[in-house]
Amino acid sequence: MSSATVVPLLLLSSVCGARHIQQSTAEASRSNFVATPEQALSWCSLLPSLASDQKRIWLFPSGVRHTRGWLAVLAVAGGTAALMPLDRLEPRYFRSNTSFNRFNAILSGHNTSIAAAVIPASLLIVGVFRGDAYARNTALLAVEAVIDAEMVTSVMKNISHRLRPAAVPTNQLGTSTWFRDKGVTLGGAGSFPSGHTIAAFSVATVFSHRYRHHRWVPYVSYGLAGLVGFSRISLLSHFSSDVLMGAALGYSISHFVVLRESGGI
Numbered sequence: 001m002s003s004a005t006v007v008p009l010l011l012l013s014s015v016c017g018a019r020h021i022q023q024s025t026a027e028a029s030r031s032n033f034v035a036t037p038e039q040a041l042s043w044c045s046l047l048p049s050l051a052s053d054q055k056r057i058w059l060f061p062s063g064v065r066h067t068r069g070w071l072a073v074l075a076v077a078g079g080t081a082a083l084m085p086l087d088r089l090e091p092r093y094f095r096s097n098t099s100f101n102r103f104n105a106i107l108s109g110h111n112t113s114i115a116a117a118v119i120p121a122s123l124l125i126v127g128v129f130r131g132d133a134y135a136r137n138t139a140l141l142a143v144e145a146v147i148d149a150e151m152v153t154s155v156m157k158n159i160s161h162r163l164r165p166a167a168v169p170t171n172q173l174g175t176s177t178w179f180r181d182k183g184v185t186l187g188g189a190g191s192f193p194s195g196h197t198i199a200a201f202s203v204a205t206v207f208s209h210r211y212r213h214h215r216w217v218p219y220v221s222y223g224l225a226g227l228v229g230f231s232r233i234s235l236l237s238h239f240s241s242d243v244l245m246g247a248a249l250g251y252s253i254s255h256f257v258v259l260r261e262s263g264g265i
Contacts, residue, residue, distance in 0.1 A: 041136070041137045041140045041141070042140075043140070046140065046143065046144050046147075049144055050144065050147060050148060050151075053144070053148045053253075053257050053258060054148065054151060056257050057148065057152060057253060057257055076244070076245070076248040079244055080241045080244050080245050080248075081241075083239070083240045083241040083244055084239070084241050086239070086240055086241075087165075087173065087177065087239050087241070088173040090165065090233060090239060090240060091165040091166075091168065091170070091173055091236055092170065092173065094165075094233065094234050094235075094236055095170070095236065100234040103231065103234065104231060104234055104235050107227060107228060107231035107235075108231075108235070109196060109232075109235065109237060112196050112200065112228045112231065113196065113199075116146060116196070116199040116200060116203055117146075119142075119203060119207075120139045120140075120142035120143050120146070120203060121139070123135050123136075123138060123139040123142075124136055124139035124140070127139060134210070138206065138207065138210040138211070141206050141210070141258055141259065142202070142203045142206040142207065144258050145202035145203065145205070145206050145250075145253060145254040145258040146199050146202050146203060148202075148253050148257065148258060149198040149199060149202045149249060149250050149253050149254070150195060150198070150199060152198075152249060152253065153193060153194075153195045153198050153246070153249075156190075156192060156193060157189060157190035157191070157192065157193075157195070158189060158190065159190075160178060160179070160190045160191075160192040161178070161179045161180060161181040161182070161183075161189065161190045162177050162178050162179075162180070162181060162190040162191040162192040162239075162242070163177040163180045163181050163190075163191060164181075164191040164236070164237055164238065165191075165233075165236040165237070165238065165239055166235075166236040166237065167181070177191070177239075178192075191237075191238055191239065191242050192238075192239075192241070192242045192245065193238075193242050193243075193245035193246040193249060194229065194232045194237070194238040194242045194243045194245070194246035195246070196228055196229075196231075196232055196237075196246075197225070197228060197229040197232055197238070197242075197243045197246030197247050197250065198246040198247070198249050198250040198253075199250065200224070200225035200228040200229065200250065201222075201225045201229075201246065201247045201249075201250025201251050201254070202250040202251075202253060202254045202258075203221070203225070203254075204221035204222050204224065204225035204250075205221075205250065205251050205254035205255050205259075206254050206258065206259065207221045208221045208222060209254075209255065209259055225247070225250075226247075229243040229246065229247055230243075232246075
């Protein structure tokens with residue numbers, strides 16, 4: 001399992017026995033934004049929430065209420081399929097191009113995993129010290145979203161068993177990469193979808209929604225998540241179709257399940 005998942009799980013297990021985070025009425029002092037009272041969140045409340053989330057995720061067809069929901073699902077599936085012809089071109093380009101070496105060093109898999117865990121943790125710490133219940137709840141929702149997303153990723157990877165671009169010899173890039181990875185791990189052995197991308201977009205979606213009254217937050221959040229997704233391609237860790245599916249799942253799980261937006265997928 002990736003460190004983006006392990007860190008929140010360790011935090012969850014270590015703090016679950018501690019006192020609950022108390023819910024106060026959200027402060028109305030934020031400019032141009034008045035928060036409404038929200039349900040109290042605690043570390044221990046995440047456990048039943050995760051179980052409920054997973055049930056809703058895997059039974060999502062029964063929750064699709066509108067035609068636009070199915071159109072969104074078909075659009076993501078179609079977009080993913082449309083990117084697959086690039087599977088042969090992308091690895092060839094990035095294997096022969098050294099222009100992204102510095103970019104790849106900064107946005108390495110290790111660094112982006114740490115960032116996906118540190119950002120919510122930092123907001124949680126700030127919220128605790130400042131007595132900001134809204135910030136604390138936002139951090140907990142981000143942790144919930146990442147764990148939910150990574151659980152889905154693990155199952156999908158172990159089913160698809162897709163080879164990573166770096167594992168495919170150059171002279172075999174035109175062949176199928178599906179069901180060729182023989183490993184099975186807790187975090188998922190295959191390439192599809194991108195775990196780093198799904199974690200990045202999960203956090204970005206929670207932050208963008210909860211702090212949407214700051215216009216720059218969605219741009220920064222999704223911009224950074226997009227860079228993480230691109231780095232997975234330039235690092236030869238994933239194909240673009242892996243990244244697109246990871247981004248779509250990260251957004252959908254956070255927006256329609258964790259944040260429980262009306263309408264559903």
